[in-house]
Amino acid sequence: MLKFIGRAIFLVSVLALAACSTPSQRIQPNAQHVSVYADSAEVDKACQWKGELAGSEGHWYSFLFFNNDAMIQGAVNDLKNRASSLGANRVYLNSPIHFKTSVTFFGNAYFCP
Template sequence: MQVRTNNVPLIQNCQWVGEVIGSEGHWYSYLFYNNDVLVRGAINDIKNKAHQIDANTVVLLSPHYFKTSATLVGTAYHCPSH
């Protein structure tokens, strides 16, 4: 599974599968977790959701960071293996 922040020329031969959202954290999370832990959790969540729709590549759109959580929005693609 690849998670990228840019899409050229990565997705030229790929099939669009859908949109995916990954998030981690709750209103109390900042008491226990650093932002890097929240972002890593959001990345794992978006990878899991992409896998569920048979995508192997995600191109991230602008991330949304909050003090208590992290949310990632991306477009999912199924790309040929190299």
């Protein structure tokens, strides 16, 4: 019985750790079409501004479990999801903000024909 309890505790610990090590921001199907551009890109005159937005990934403990690429991808996914909810199909990034434990992007969302 003691072996079973030990194994159960180990299994629960591993599952909890795995759940914490996956970025929380997943790309939603309706956000697949959103393009992200660097702040040096010029906005097309035909584009309609939809709003400012921020996308982020990470918490105070994230650096223990995520590599930087995973946190960046999570922040981009969050940005695309938010842009899609505004009816935008393009995001022009302002300068990113990198913390040791998270990544945040700020940008402007546009709908471009």
